[in-house]
Amino acid sequence: MSDPGRVLAVDVGGTWTKAAVVEGGPEDPAVRARRRVRTPRCADGTENAEAVVALVAELAARFAERDHGPVEAVGVVVPGIVQDGVGVHSVNLGWRDYPFREALAKAVGAPVAFGHDVAAAGLAEWRLGAARGLTDVVVMPIGTGIASALILGGRPLTGGYAGEIGHVDIGHGEQCPCGQRGCLDHVASAASVARRFGERSGRTVRGSAEVLRAARAGDRVAAEVWDEAVTALTRGVLLLATLLGPQRVVLGGGLALAGEALTGPLNRRLTEQITFQRRPELRCAAFGAESGCIGAALLAWEAVAP
Amino acid sequence: MSDPGRVLAVDVGGTWTKAAVVEGGPEDPAVRARRRVRTPRCADGTENAEAVVALVAELAARFAERDHGPVEAVGVVVPGIVQDGVGVHSVNLGWRDYPFREALAKAVGAPVAFGHDVAAAGLAEWRLGAARGLTDVVVMPIGTGIASALILGGRPLTGGYAGEIGHVDIGHGEQCPCGQRGCLDHVASAASVARRFGERSGRTVRGSAEVLRAARAGDRVAAEVWDEAVTALTRGVLLLATLLGPQRVVLGGGLALAGEALTGPLNRRLTEQITFQRRPELRCAAFGAESGCIGAALLAWEAVAP
Structure with a gap:
């Protein structure tokens, strides 16, 4: 497989949002730069969702600016119930039926993959980790x-x-x-x-x-x-x-x-x-608390796979 | 589809064993003859399993003898945990790791399909009934x-x-x-x-x-x-x-x-x-308490499908 490029992976948690640049491709991902920021907590669920989208856009811009260079795609995973690119509901973060995939695609200047945090963690552990x-x-x-x-x-x-x-x-x-x-x-x-x-x-x-x-x-x-x-x-x-x-x-x-x-x-x-x-x-x-991030990277690579 | 022939379906329950001749094929099964007999209860789980096999052989012979004529195949489903033709365990009937498929094939003079009662009921309801x-x-x-x-x-x-x-x-x-x-x-x-x-x-x-x-x-x-x-x-x-x-x-x-x-x-x-x-x-x-029997018939037809 040719070099699939580097992706930005963002795992939005109930407390912390973890972001990383991941290289090496879906067979052998390597986390190269990590950031952990507090997940935005607003009074309102929709505001929370919008703040998450703004945060992802900011993280993408910041990673690109610094020495990490641009990424080929961005993978974002969130908690709660997720279906067809929509955050149907999160008990912890309060949103209902927020169109994340659409909003992220507008806000981020790169192809975006969107998914469920736990499904992504499961995918990472199943493809590459303790569930392989x-x-x-x-x-x-x-x-x-x-x-x-x-x-x-x-x-x-x-x-x-x-x-x-x-x-x-x-x-x-x-x-x-x-x-x-x-x-x-x-x-x-x-x-x-x-x-x-x-x-x-x-x-x-x-x-x-x-x-x-x-x-x-x-x-x-x-x-x-x-x-x-x-x-x-x-x-x-x-x-x-x-x-x-x-x-x-x-x-x-x-x-x-x-x-x-x-x-x-x-x-x-x-x-x-x-x-x-x-x-x-x-x-x-196998990936400790990083399974979700690696899963988000897998989704990002899938989104731009030839 | 050409006439797939009639099959004998046997649903071994914790209390009653239901048997029927089923005609019409997997798209439109019709139950033509019903019998209900007490499921054998012996002191020992293996004896229970052997008695079930003998009962199926007897039912097949009896149905063939009477006006129903011979059947093309026999489908038998049992409760508990079933895997690869083996009755791994039934809490109600006590057997452990009994090789039903093998024993039934020896005892019955027709092709035999063997499966799980509830999986068969699910199959019937999903293909043809309330879960369609x-x-x-x-x-x-x-x-x-x-x-x-x-x-x-x-x-x-x-x-x-x-x-x-x-x-x-x-x-x-x-x-x-x-x-x-x-x-x-x-x-x-x-x-x-x-x-x-x-x-x-x-x-x-x-x-x-x-x-x-x-x-x-x-x-x-x-x-x-x-x-x-x-x-x-x-x-x-x-x-x-x-x-x-x-x-x-x-x-x-x-x-x-x-x-x-x-x-x-x-x-x-x-x-x-x-x-x-x-x-x-x-x-x-949709099939009331007959879902398992119809599912057993579906398995029997699958076993002899061209």
């Missing part, structure tokens, strides 16, 4: 929220509505901002782990990694919050095993950077609780 | 047990492990024979509705239809048991909406013969509880 070579696998990034990319029967499911494992009721009874009770997300997302520790300890932490460090240092509240997240995730993985029977579940996002501190207790509890279902292997994402 | 023309649909027969056939992205999922919606934890806390607690099946299957009414009322009923009749006649215990089943099924459908986002959920099996008495309250509760998910339409199976 499998026919039935769930890739579950755990960041500000929790969702999942489903690869079933050897094919990624790209319907737009599937995979919202963060908002299944796992029985804890607490009210979730989505309007339901008991959502996995509300106890086990990286943001929820930090929030719950803050609520109980009165201390402010910047993220779930800090909670894990506190737990390891003997903080009982931190250990309790971490344990509750693992308990909740076990129920989520069990549900996936029952309903979808994947060969493997790949954990991604910020929380999965914990590695063995997450997969160790999760594996033990899954073994205790699973009965007739196929036991999925648990792995952490 | 849709790309994302879940077909959920509710009989002795509850499972589901998943058609996702325009393709039936045939992995063998997926779809066990009957054994997701919906939070009622009761112990299920599968080893887990809170299973949907244990409260909402047709068999469970009959069992729970019997336990609470001290009366023996033959099936869920009798419980519904009692509820309609003003029996408070029956109304309570039916209501708990609907509540549980609402949680099951909500889970499917969250995780898979189907356009439609087709309810089948004996319980769905209740029609509006089931879909009415289920629709109302789903509307109350659903928030951001795509709202699936609810339909009852």
Whole structure:
């Protein structure tokens, strides 16, 4: 394959937006320049969406100006429900039916690919990472929220509505901002782990990694919050095993950077609780919290493939 | 298409085995002769499987003997986890890793197709019935047990492990024979509705239809048991909406013969509880409790297709 050129990949998260110039093409992508900026948070969902589009245009211009040079295409992925270039809904960022692909194409002076953050992360892990070579696998990034990319029967499911494992009721009874009770997300997302520790300890932490460090240092509240997240995730993985029977579940996002501190207790509890279902292997994402960005780069290359 | 001939279709259920001669071919199947016999129940799972094989051979011989004449092929579908012609496991019938396809081929003097009862029901409803023309649909027969056939992205999922919606934890806390607690099946299957009414009322009923009749006649215990089943099924459908986002959920099996008495309250509760998910339409199976049998006939025709 000839040099497919460099692309700008932008992964819009609930808290942080990660951007990178990615080189090397879809078989062997290499992240060459990274930037992380706060995702714009306005009072209104449509304003949030417009601010995201402006941010992408600004990032593209800034990368081009600096020593990185122009990019061949831009890949942008966002959370929530995404269908046919439209951000149908994001619980965290509030937009409804915003025409991202169209708006980005106008705002950015390069071909634009637009997609779903978690589907993109799933694509990256399935083509190149911890889900490679499998026919039935769930890739579950755990960041500000929790969702999942489903690869079933050897094919990624790209319907737009599937995979919202963060908002299944796992029985804890607490009210979730989505309007339901008991959502996995509300106890086990990286943001929820930090929030719950803050609520109980009165201390402010910047993220779930800090909670894990506190737990390891003997903080009982931190250990309790971490344990509750693992308990909740076990129920989520069990549900996936029952309903979808994947060969493997790949954990991604910020929380999965914990590695063995997450997969160790999760594996033990899954073994205790699973009965007739196929036991999925648990792995952490090969690209860590960068799967979404690499997936966005894959989409960008697809958009300009000859 | 030339006359594809008549086939024998056998749907092995947890309680009843339904057999029929089906004519007319895969575009327009017509059930011409029906038999219903009790599914053999032995102490041991392997004996159960062997008894099922013997029963199919006997049914084939008996249908051939009588005025129905010989069949071109036999389609047999069984519950549980089925993969590559093997009955991997059935919670209700107890077998593990029984080589059905091989054993049936030896025992029956005609080409044999073997498959999963719920996948077959899904195929029938998707090709010809209440799920026709849709790309994302879940077909959920509710009989002795509850499972589901998943058609996702325009393709039936045939992995063998997926779809066990009957054994997701919906939070009622009761112990299920599968080893887990809170299973949907244990409260909402047709068999469970009959069992729970019997336990609470001290009366023996033959099936869920009798419980519904009692509820309609003003029996408070029956109304309570039916209501708990609907509540549980609402949680099951909500889970499917969250995780898979189907356009439609087709309810089948004996319980769905209740029609509006089931879909009415289920629709109302789903509307109350659903928030951001795509709202699936609810339909009852076009072939009622015969979807599995018609699916088995489709498999039989596929096995002898030129």
